[in-house]
Amino acid sequence: MRLTIVFLLAAYVLSQFYRVFLAVLTPVLGQALGMTPEQLALALGLWFAAFAAMQIPVGNALDRHGPRRTTALLLGLGGAGGAAAFALAQGPGGVYLAMALLGFGCSPVLMAGYYVVAHAFRPQMFSILAAALLGGGSLGNILGAAPMAAAVEAWGWRAAMWGLMAVTVVIAVGLWIFARDPERAPVPAGPKGKGRLVDVLRNPAFLLILPIAFTGQAASSGIRGAWAGLWADQVHGADSLTIGHITLAMSLAMVVGTFAYGPADRVLGSHKRVVLWGNICLCIALACLVAAPAMSVLWGAVALSAVGAFGSSYPVILAHGRGYFAPHMIGRGMTVLNLMSIGGVAAAQFGSAPLFRAVSAGGDPVFAYRMLFLFFLLPVVVSLVFYLFSADKPAAES
Template structure:
């Protein structure tokens, strides 16, 4: 019963957050047609969600550690609802951006509030699996932003969809306020805000934190950008698939994304219990495979678009295990700030990747059906190089860190 009270309200909020994040992948054609957006405009519009999300992560960590997940997330979700209303009523790119910024701010606590609650209420050994279940909820939200959203557009337009989302978001806020327990099992007196920000600086100076953070941020940001926007255009322009077939493959990709979150979480928990293998080691292994799978996209994929999206969906989830790895390393009173600092880097990475891919694609002349396939090769090539640099930095950090055994 306690697990249900904690998990289901947080899962609902995160599912909504993921739907918001990925919805533009389906409605991008409508936005381009109705408002005349170019690829760089589309990349900017979709990525401003990430920048507002990212900017709020440092104060969010302090709020979570000070006031708890219940009050923090339930209030912030009301800003997301307001953003959805403004997005639905927008008549220009600037109006869409304002709405999207508020949505990003409003859902900025949906994952971190859950991770904070789980750290407080459950043992650290269970965190990889429970965090994985939280990510499954996000995957279900992403699933809703594929074929179900495509079908919904047969009955209403994108404006109607976002108006409905505003009401659902308010409902989620109420559920969090009513059902999520307030007691956080913290007996000591709350530290001052000055001390909390000083402790945040300690995290930022930590060699342990910076050993894996760059790779995790770039890998996770790339996964968000590809899955949330650029996979469907790639399937259309490079693989030559129709809009319906592309939506079906996005659906399949999201299913494997859900499977990856759950499976890797279970594997990490079992390996930790049986062989004392840390989640970060499993995460690095998965992110390395993810990097190589992306590399095949430079050359048009691996033959079958279905196999490609399955591999991308599954191994694109590997970076999430870093959060559980940090939770096992840093003290509980810092858990909110550690997670949100990493999340800041992840969403800054997602912002740069999503907008940057659009900017690179726009360097090539548009084709009659979309964008030049060579432009995708260049954009993905840059992403692969960035992730390779992050992997090399991680390997170097194992040798230069005085606490390398913790990273392993």
Template structure:
């Protein structure tokens, strides 16, 4: 690829989708900062707040499979621009909402509207850039998008000092709508022609692959829990357990967000280089899971460490999607990229919903004392997550013979017919044998 053509692709393909993912991350994490305002203005309880924040993940997860199919069928440009208009409408409605029902509806609209933000960006990378650059560019995509989490800390805190949270969401609605128009106008189309003998572009090809079911539970329980913690429950922990004031709390969230961005770059770069040495991305995922479990245990057991250290590990794990998507890029060809990434995201966001809402339900079993909940409440809630992550890690480490039935799990769960050959034999990693046809002459291969 010539340098000038590469920079045109960065400007016309990579950056517009990165902007969409930035907004997705901002919407995902902003409730942690405005939770106090929501409680005081609308009278929400702890469980209500958990449900309101986590409904984003529920809708996001439910939309991943249909969106994956739409991305493979219509391309990321049209799907992303249309859905971002839904997110803009949801943000506008959120700004006007006064009670839990309308807040839930608008939050669900936001979740649906940004549900394609990451997978559309990853699909565009697979379509437009060489395969050996996919993991690196995925890391940069998630790194840039993660600046949305940075924006949802100190910058938003300063902004809230000038305007209310309702005016903030009005601004977000306008910016989201403008990004939708930008993507539709600027991003070119791309046609992909599958190679002869490639596997059919069906969901059964993804859910019938035993390798997928090896890494998916581990990735979901770790990444989903990290999103749940940073997106909401880090704030009550820091206030109730660490007894931080508002300034210290926002400062720690800001540090976590900066670490989050660095983690995306670190994972993308690491996967890019270790692949050249024949090391699989699955190994990185297992190591990340062990560090994550250790960090959570340090919080639960109140290890004599500065709390920013384990919370920084939690933040970094939120970007381990770079590793997960690198694994699926190895498992499946580009014509299945939308479905494969969507399948992984179903589990990521589905688990984030369960972890976020479930944590709220557990915490509410303890009453507050002087406005603070007991440490034991958080230890129990976080401990349940850790136990399930350890189970997923054990599952990952089991011999393949003990996981042989999982090829049938996808077909049963998603009512997709899977042939015996698909269920028993994993899909062979593809070779780069497809034809990418530029529509406007911008790219040279």
């Protein structure tokens, strides 16, 4: 399984890269293709929408066909095809198509890694290993910041995308040749073995986790993917290199936060306490941005980094929900949570674009970004109210 983990980790690095690299291309695509901030946000939203739409089919494919074929085929077709479409784009429509294809291609990667972890390791290790996979893959967040900006400066954005297409093909072929599927859990006889999706959704305690899954990543992923660069550009007139440094800082914070969340639930003995306090801190960081959206570039980078770090609770949320899945339903159960998480990011992106356009009509970018950050803050507050009533399942049990 060693090569399987290596190639799945490499694929997840690509997946993380493809969801954030638009931020450093903000000035370039504006000049080359005439794309507006709202169009860039829409393009990122299409990535998340395509990703989310594939989660239920991916869950079925993981349980029935295993992670090797599922990931290699989707990444090869969608990931490589999307990178090529991006390199060939002549306008916003081409970028929309490319981002949707990239979301389609990246859709099975993380869940395939979690599927392997869930079947090959003890349940008590799930949150730690899930966080390690998520944190290691977050190298893509880093590569999508300053390194991507440097590559675009050196070779141009189209050449950079052709290079990414080649890398994607290599990883997809490597998965097909070298990866191995873990031993599958036995399927119970009778009605319990049918594995219907409704069986995952019958537990009221599990349903109370869904709101925080929906909002938990929306702020960190949405702001990092599209709005951090635009904030620096429109409020402070930052250039591509400065935007690269700000997004790099936020990306590093997301990596640190992910690794910190993993063992935190083992220390506190509760998934719920970790998720609850982490997201309260996320709300405080967003509230600072709401209160002072015109803060200096330095303090803005600090606040955005705090959003990235505290908005990385997803592995613990997934571990919390993992305790409610039967072994033969792990693929479908985890993809329900992933659907909620990615769907929340997509909804935030689709909602943030028209909101920003409306509040920008007065020509005051400070007010516009205050409303934008408030838009990301309020859903987290509401989801925490629901999460307060969820069952506090001990970390050792899940």
